[in-house]
Structures are given as C-alpha cells and as structure tokens.
Amino acid sequence: MKKLFSGLCGLLLCQTASATEPNAAALFEHQLPRLHSNETVDMRQFAGQPLLVVNTASHCGFTGQFEGLEALHQQYKDQGLKVVGFPSNDFNQEANSEAEAAEVCYVNFGVTFSMVAPIKVRGDDAHPIFREISRQSGKAPRWNFYKYVIDREGRVTAVFSSLTGPDSKKLKTAIEAVL
Numbered sequence: 421m422k423k424l425f426s427g428l429c430g431l432l433l434c435q436t437a438s439a440t441e442p443n444a445a446a447l448f449e450h451q452l453p454r455l456h457s458n459e460t461v462d463m464r465q466f467a468g469q470p471l472l473v474v475n476t477a478s479h480c481g482f483t484g485q486f487e488g489l490e491a492l493h494q495q496y497k498d499q500g501l502k503v504v505g506f507p508s509n510d511f512n513q514e515a516n517s518e519a520e521a522a523e524v525c526y527v528n529f530g531v532t533f534s535m536v537a538p539i540k541v542r543g544d545d546a547h548p549i550f551r552e553i554s555r556q557s558g559k560a561p562r563w564n565f566y567k568y569v570i571d572r573e574g575r576v577t578a579v580f581s582s583l584t585g586p587d588s589k590k591l592k593t594a595i596e597a598v599l
Contacts, residue, residue: 442574455507455535456522463549468572470598472503475541475554477513477564478524480554485565486529488586492595499599502578503533506550508541511564567591571598 438460448467474489480536486505493503507514507521513519518537524532539547542560553568554560556576569578569591578594 432567442556442576443523443552444574446548446555447570447574448547450547452539452547455505455525456518456578461534461536466502466504467574469500469502470572470595471493471568471570472501472568473549473568474503474505474517475510475550475561475564475566476505476507476525476535477511478507478515478521480511480564482563482565482582483496483524484529485582485586486525486531488534490529490531492592494584496595496599499533501599503597505531505533506537506541506547507535507538508564510540510561511565515537517559522525569594569598 438440442446444467448463450463452463454461456553457506472489472492474485477483489503489505490538492502497503505525507525515524521538522535539550541547541550545559546554550560553576557568557579559566559579563582565582567580567584567586568576569580571577578591580588580591581595
C-alpha cells in the first residue's frame with residue numbers, strides 16, 4: 421500500500437510539474453479578429469515577447485482600468501511588453517455590439533494596445549488561449565480585468581485579480597521581471 425501511495429504521489433507531482441510548462445501552440449497559434457475591424461491579430465507576433473493578457477468588459481465597475489492598462493502599455497512597450505485585451509461577455513458586462521465596445525476602448529480610454537473581438541474566457545467554451553492560461557496558472561478569470569503576466573517562453577508567471585489595478589506596484593514588479 422505504501423509503495424502504491426508513493427507511486428501515485430510521484431505521478432501526481434509529475435502531472436503538476438508538467439502542467440506549468442507552456443504550450444506555445446495553445447497561446448500563439450491563433451489568428452483572432454481585431455475588435456470592430458476587418459483586420460486580425462496574429463498571436464504569433466507575440467511569441468518570444470513578454471505579455472500582459474487581460475480579459476476585459478465595457479460595462480463593468482473595473483472598466484476604468486483601461487486607462488491604467490494603456491499607461492502600462494506606454495510605459496513598457498519600448499522594453500518589449502505587449503498588452504493584449506480580450507473582451508468577454510462571460511460575466512454579462514460586455515457591450516451589445518463590437519462597435520460599442522470599440523468606442524469604449526478606443527474613444528473613451530484611448531487604448532492603442534491590441535484588442536481582439538469578444539471571446540469566451542471561462543469554462544468548456546473558453547478560447548484555447550484562456551484554457552492554456554488557466555491550465556498553467558490554475559486560475560481562470562473569476563471576473564473581468566484579470567491580469568496575466570506571461571514571460572518570453574510563454575509561461576504564466578503572475579496572476580492578478582480585478583481588484584489589482586494597473587498602477588499596482590506588485591503588477592509592475594511582475595512585469596519588470598519578464599522584460
């Protein structure tokens with residue numbers, strides 16, 4: 421019995437360890453429509469770059485974080501950081517149309533970082549990018565504006581909830597660690 425338990429523990433530890441290894445295809449082998457545009461966002465352009473991935477919504481109490489996310493983008497873009505926003509209606513707070521979502525992002529908050537068309541970020545229907553982020557981090561978004569710091573190898577290195585604003589020292593420290 422002890423040998424069986426030991427073997428089972430070893431197997432579980434191996435599975436846990438491998439779960440943190442990045443699956444580059446799951447993160448980067450996607451072309452997504454750009455928010456309210458005929459263009460696409462080719463995620464392969466972000467391979468080898470540090471990323472800040474954020475699930476967003478246009479009508480949420482945290483929507484004001486777009487301003488801080490844009491400030492982060494401007495502060496760190498010359499050091500290689502790519503910020504990518506993924507609108508989602510998983511929490512029933514996204515705009516009714518892409519045009520309205522785009523207006524919130526681009527007009528109201530002056531967003532210049534990449535924004536894709538709305539996707540699912542939770543559950544069985546989650547986009548493969550968010551399934552991979554959740555697999556690595558063990559943390560699917562529990563609300564809008566979850567922030568995931570991803571290193572150049574495609575590993576999720578830090579996760580921050582909606583309550584952590586873009587101006588957080590902890591978030592900035594996590595970003596600086598992957599630059």
